[in-house]
Every structure is written in structure tokens, then in C-alpha cells.
Amino acid sequence: MIEEDEVDLVLNDLFELYGYDFTNYARASLKRRINRLFLLDKFPSFAEFRYRLKSDADYIKRVIEGLTVTVTEMFRDPLFYKILRAEVIPSLASKPFIRIWHAGCSTGEEVFSMAILLKEAGLLHKSLLYATDLNPEVLEKARKGIFPIVQMKQYSENYIESGGKNDFSAYYTAQYSQAKFVETLAERMIFSTHNLVSDRSFNEFDLILCRNVLIYFDKYLQERVLNLFNESIGTLGYLALGSKETLNFSAIKPNYKQINKEKIWRRIS
Amino acid sequence: MAENKLKTACKAVVIGGSAGSIEVLLKLLPALSPPLSFALIIVLHRKNSTDSSLVNLLALKTNLPIREVEDKDAAAPGEIYLAPADYHLLIEKEEMFSLDDSEKVNYSRPSLDVTFESAADVYGSSLVGILLSGANADGTAGLNTIKKKGGIIVAQKPETAQSSFMPQQAILYTPIDYVFDVEELTVFVNSLNANA
Numbered sequence: 001m002i003e004e005d006e007v008d009l010v011l012n013d014l015f016e017l018y019g020y021d022f023t024n025y026a027r028a029s030l031k032r033r034i035n036r037l038f039l040l041d042k043f044p045s046f047a048e049f050r051y052r053l054k055s056d057a058d059y060i061k062r063v064i065e066g067l068t069v070t071v072t073e074m075f076r077d078p079l080f081y082k083i084l085r086a087e088v089i090p091s092l093a094s095k096p097f098i099r100i101w102h103a104g105c106s107t108g109e110e111v112f113s114m115a116i117l118l119k120e121a122g123l124l125h126k127s128l129l130y131a132t133d134l135n136p137e138v139l140e141k142a143r144k145g146i147f148p149i150v151q152m153k154q155y156s157e158n159y160i161e162s163g164g165k166n167d168f169s170a171y172y173t174a175q176y177s178q179a180k181f182v183e184t185l186a187e188r189m190i191f192s193t194h195n196l197v198s199d200r201s202f203n204e205f206d207l208i209l210c211r212n213v214l215i216y217f218d219k220y221l222q223e224r225v226l227n228l229f230n231e232s233i234g235t236l237g238y239l240a241l242g243s244k245e246t247l248n249f250s251a252i253k254p255n256y257k258q259i260n261k262e263k264i265w266r267r268i269s
Numbered sequence: 270m271a272e273n274k275l276k277t278a279c280k281a282v283v284i285g286g287s288a289g290s291i292e293v294l295l296k297l298l299p300a301l302s303p304p305l306s307f308a309l310i311i312v313l314h315r316k317n318s319t320d321s322s323l324v325n326l327l328a329l330k331t332n333l334p335i336r337e338v339e340d341k342d343a344a345a346p347g348e349i350y351l352a353p354a355d356y357h358l359l360i361e362k363e364e365m366f367s368l369d370d371s372e373k374v375n376y377s378r379p380s381l382d383v384t385f386e387s388a389a390d391v392y393g394s395s396l397v398g399i400l401l402s403g404a405n406a407d408g409t410a411g412l413n414t415i416k417k418k419g420g421i422i423v424a425q426k427p428e429t430a431q432s433s434f435m436p437q438q439a440i441l442y443t444p445i446d447y448v449f450d451v452e453e454l455t456v457f458v459n460s461l462n463a464n465a
């Protein structure tokens with residue numbers, strides 16, 4: 001078991017040597033992730049774990065992969081996507097140009113889901129989807145638009161529950177155990193690394209999605225990131241969070257109006 | 270004497286359960302005498318991932334404030350908290366909750382082990398962990414951690430559980446403090462309440 005003070009040492013190393021700052025991540029969850037990695041990689045002692053961390057620059061990839069949680073799915077929480085379809089997207093339709101930011105996009109399932117919604121609304125051609133994550137490995141996967149075929153049954157059900165009317169399987173071609181999503185969906189996507197802890201706002205958006213990322217941050221870092229979003233949302237733009245995340249603790253809350261009890265807020269001032 | 274010590278010490282009670290646990294809670298909750306001097310945290314394995322009716326069902330059975338946890342909610346004494354479906358429920362040193370959607374543990378999310386272990390870290394000897402009915406091995410490792418950190422661990426009497434496997438595992442593989450049927454459990458939880 002890695003204890004609290006040892007966690008601090010690891011975080012310090014990660015920052016000093018590699019520039020990754022995890023100090024304001026939610027500690028209980030982070031400590032579990034570090035312990036999990038320590039057990040999975042069968043280190044005989046904390047000292048050896050730390051030595052590997054410091055002396056093997058390739059191991060950092062594995063550490064980032066191990067400490068972050070990249071679980072995601074297409075049309076995750078279908079009812080959320082239903083509101084996107086019914087309320088959010090129609091209100092953006094008259095814009096000459098639609099900019100969307102997926103912050104913490106993981107392997108891209110959320111971005112491809114959004115592209116499908118925009119496509120079906122006839123808006124994809126004038127949209128840009130910026131998809132960012134701190135982990136370059138997941139972005140590499142996201143860019144390919146290839147997801148395991150075993151997931152397609154679930155995704156297709158989610159899609160239908162979200163109000164999808166088409167044949168979901170028309171959006172991909174099966175290649176052995178993989179489903180490759182059609183190129184036209186990816187044409188309007190831009191993938192880039194962006195660390196919410198240390199990087200700045202880089203554009204103004206009509207919709208920012210940051211789902212199931214803030215749960216991994218402590219309250220202080222959540223507030224910083226929400227301020228970053230606040231700086232990056234245009235007038236009447238939207239902010240969408242994960243199903244158990246909230247603006248309630250934030251000073252930016254008065255500037256926003258919640259839509260339909262869903263975790264979607266619209267900027268009103 | 271021992272009882273008084275328990276009363277002042279207990280800051281949180283975590284109840285974990287799987288198949289057959291809801292009916293235990295439906296009996297236990299109405300029998301608790303408010304206000305509670307500790308936070309009551311409930312973690313259940315659930316089938317339906319988008320099911321929010323569970324908290325409504327439990328709310329019908331108690332006058333205590335009860336809610337499904339959202340990220341960074343405070344874990345306050347006097348309140349009942351239910352782990353949401355599809356997230357692990359962890360507790361931070363500042364006595365508030367964090368959610369985590371990482372891999373399932375023991376085929377489960379929320380996992381009882383995850384919450385037991387994290388609560389043990391925060392509450393140490395001021396924690397009581399209770400394991401109810403279920404057909405899964407989840408919870409036993411977590412109870413062991415609670416015990417190691419000085420807390421008290423309790424299992425439902427397997428003969429009274431709809432699925433006896435889970436409490437049975439705990440009895441076999443932990444130095445369990447008490448094994449109770451539902452009535453005994455109710456008396457015990459009320460005895461932890463310093464406000465009662």
C-alpha cells in the first residue's frame with residue numbers, strides 16, 4: 001500500500017520531471033489509481049516504483065495511462081444526447097459557424113456521437129469539433145475513429161434511446177473485431193493535447209462538453225477549470241457536464257441557466 | 270460502557286449490499302431514530318444503470334434527509350447518502366464525496382470494497398462497516414481494511430439473507446465483530462446514534 005506521504009512524493013516527481021501536475025486531483029481516487037498501478041506492475045517496494053518513475057522516461061506513458069481514467073462510450077447517458085438534439089443543437093442552427101470543444105474527450109466516442117447529431121441536423125459541414133485530452137495516447141485512438149465491434153450493440157441502443165432515427169450501422173464499416181466510422185464524420189474534428197490544469201483558453205465556443213473529467217479534480221481545480229470554460233464560452237453558449245457533476249459550487253453559476261434538470265447550462269450573462 | 274464509547278466515536282456508517290439488500294433497508298430505515306449523529310452511506314449493486322427510482326423508494330421509508338450523491342457533496346452527519354449507479358463512491362479527507370467511473374471492481378460499479386476502503390482511510394476507528402445480503406464476493410476485502418484501521422465490522426446473519434454468499438464470505442475471511450439479523454442490526458445502528 002502506498003501511503004499519503006508517498007503519494008506526495010510521486011506527484012512531486014511527476015511534476016518536476018515531466019511537467020504533469022496532479023496535485024489538485026481528487027486525492028481519494030488518485031491514491032487508488034497509484035496503488036492500482038503499483039500492484040499491476042508488481043513493484044516489490046515503493047522505492048523501486050519511484051526509481052522506475054525517475055529513471056525510465058518511457059514509463060511515464062504507462063503512468064499517465066494508469067492514473068487517468070479513460071472509460072467512455074458512444075451516446076453515454078442517452079437522455080443527455082436527447083436534450084442536445086432537441087434543444088441545444090436547434091438553437092445553434094442559425095449560426096454561420098458552430099464551434100464545439102470536447103475537453104477530456106478520451107478515445108473519441110463522445111466526439112463521434114456529437115458528429116452524428118450534427119450530421120443528422122444538417123449542420124456538420126459548418127461545425128468544428130475541437131477534441132482535447134491531456135493523454136496523447138487516447139487522442140491517437142480517437143483520431144482513427146475505430147472502436148471495438150462488440151460495443152456496437154450497446155451504442156446502437158444508446159443511439160436509438162437518444163432519439164436517433166437512422167440505421168446506426170450505416171455510420172461504420174465492420175473490419176474484423178473493429179468498427180471504423182465513416183470518414184465524413186471525422187472531417188470536421190481537430191484533435192490536440194490540452195491539459196486543463198496548465199493550458200489556457202484557445203478559442204471561443206458555442207458549446208463546451210467536459211463530462212466525467214471534473215470528478216477527478218478537487219474543488220479548487222474544478223473552480224479553476226470552470227473559470228477557464230467561462231472565459232471560452234460565447235454569449236448564449238452552452239456548457240455540458242457529466243451526469244453527477246454540477247455548477248452548484250461555482251462562482252460562475254449565476255451567469256448560467258440550467259436546461260431541463262440535465263447537466264447542461266446556458267450562458268445568460 | 271462499551272456502547273457509550275461507540276456512540277461518541279462513530280462518525281460514519283457505511284452499509285454495502287447486493288441482491289436481497291433493498292428489503293433489509295426497507296425495514297432498517299424506518300426504524301432509525303432521527304436525528305443521526307453520523308453520516309449513513311449506502312452502497313448497493315444495481316441492475317439498471319439509469320435507475321433513479323431507488324432513492325425515491327428508500328425516501329418513502331424514512332424522515333431523514335436522503336439523496337443520491339453528486340460529486341463533491343459533503344458527507345454530513347444526520348444525512349443518508351446513496352451511491353449513484355455506475356460510479357464508484359469515494360470519500361475525501363475533507364469529509365466529502367468524490368465519484369470515479371474507473372474500471373469495475375468485483376464486476377461491480379459502485380464496488381463495496383472501494384467505498385469501504387476509502388471510508389476506512391478517512392474515518393479510521395470512527396467507522397462502522399456493514400455488509401448485507403448478496404451473491405458476490407465484493408465487500409470482504411473492504412471490511413478487512415476497515416478492521417485494520419480500527420473500525421467495527423458487521424455482517425448480516427447469512428440465514429436471514431436472501432443471498433447468503435456475500436455475508437458468508439465476510440464471516441469466513443474477516444475478523445467480523447458482529448453477525449446480526451435485521452432486528453439486531455436495527456438495535457445496533459440506533460445504539461451508535463449519540464443523539465438518540
Ligand SMILES: C[S@@+](CC[C@H](N)C(=O)[O-])C[C@H]1O[C@@H](n2cnc3c(N)ncnc32)[C@H](O)[C@@H]1O
Nearest residue numbers: 068069070072104106133134195196197211212
Ligand atoms: C472518464 S474520461 C471522460 C470521457 C468522456 N468525456 C465521457 O464522459 O465519456 C476522462 C478523460 O479526462 C482526461 N483528463 C484527465 N485529466 C485531464 C486534464 N488535466 N486535462 C485534460 N484532460 C484530462 C483523461 O485523460 C480521460 O481521457
